[in-house]
Amino acid sequence: MNRLISIFLPLSTAVIFLVVWHFLVRLSGSDLFPTPMEVVRGIRELIEKGLLLKYIVASLFRVSWGFMLAVLVGVPLGLILGWFRAAFQALNPMIQILRPISPIAWIPVAILWFGIDDTAPVFLIFLASVFPITVSSMAAVQNMQLVYLRAAQNFGVKGPQLFRRVILPAALPQIITGIRIALGIAWLVVVAAEMIAVNSGLGYLIIDARNAGKRYDLVVAGMVMIGLIGLVLDLLIRQLEKFDEVKWGYGQR
């Protein structure tokens, strides 16, 4: 019964949404903004031209690189900042100033530094995701339960061993939460980055479909794909929270 409701409720929301959308477009008499059916036809057209897969791969490629670099830099940096007070005092103010600058504001700079090939969007995605990862890793270490640290010290564990065997695993659940948030942001930013700097990807599709003939059916098709892939990415990254080593950090669900 509960299961049925959990399928039925979101499904009916979607149906109502699509129906309202359809009739609003009809009522307004717009011939630019597409109905849901026109969007589906748009998606089919993109598949037939072989563009959809190509653009999705291009966007995912950029996100993967920028995001992976951000994890590789952000997690160790955050652990160090959380553990060593001097590092925190030296770097935290700088991070807190850089962090609120929207990645969009970096677009002109990125083009200046990297031109218009793939490097610029990768750089932007890196920038967008490295801060949440760093800050959550840092906070995870700072909020670590003192008792784990004491227990480890009691057994004579110190130095790199302490990091590997205690600090990292104790911080991991919160680090994963930061990584998950960062991936969402990375996916937001890839679209913005592609609108300016490159000639492939879902962001490019949206801006190109508008510029080359006001194809709003393709614009909305691109939006729908972005939403769906974002959902899939989140579902995938959530699998990290299911590992036995980190489950303890997420309360009872």
Add this chain to the structure above:
Amino acid sequence: MDNAKSLIHVRDCWKSFPGKKPGEQVHVLERVNLNVDAGEFVCVVGPSGCGKSTLLNIIGGFFKESRGEVRVAGAPVNGPDPRRIFVFQENGVFPWLTVEENIGFGLMSRPAEERKERVTHYINMVGLSGFEKSYPRELSGGMRQRVEIARALAANAEVLYMDEPFGALDFLTRIKMRTDLIRIWQAEKKTLVFVTHDIEEAVQLADRVVVMSKRPATVAEEVVVNLPRPRDLDSPGYLAARDRIFAIMGMDVHGGGTGDPK
């Protein structure tokens, strides 16, 4: 009882913490004296917030005394030591490790063979066989405390410092844990310093009960409990020791008042 050959030797130990206002000091321990011999089971009781944990943390090497002398096995205490393991009030079992990984935590430098042997031995001793691969979140509070005790024993600690280890457990589990702890202590011949606010618990467990006063705390008195184990909780000896401690702490069990025992 000042005795230089004691294993644990605390002399005129003072401890204060910085208070809320700048320059202010909160005096927690005042001239505490305590000696524990090797193999002894000593309980420390006192009212909540009097400084029992503070004292144990000083002996364990996690806090530094403000003044005084704290020596263990002849040497001044300069930080925690793997030969003497702390069992924490808030449970220090690592939630990211399984039961057997936790118990083997202090044995990483040993050969795998020996490690496995010791882990199995102590899992059996604390009655957790069958739970080797379980994670702490899948265990009850009592089982988690057993893991922590086994972890200390497996690492071959000579001394266990236990800070209200059974405080968070339900009544029946607590009784069972006490019985098991006595059995383990008799089998392993460790030295146990056990902090509790529960007077009955102290008298059931200890060779000697150290009673602390209110804050700033000092040792009000020591009560030797020279009774055979397992202890008969209705025996005159048990009741006398218990009532003596109640009286020292200013609680008259019979009258219910807080007056002088005389």
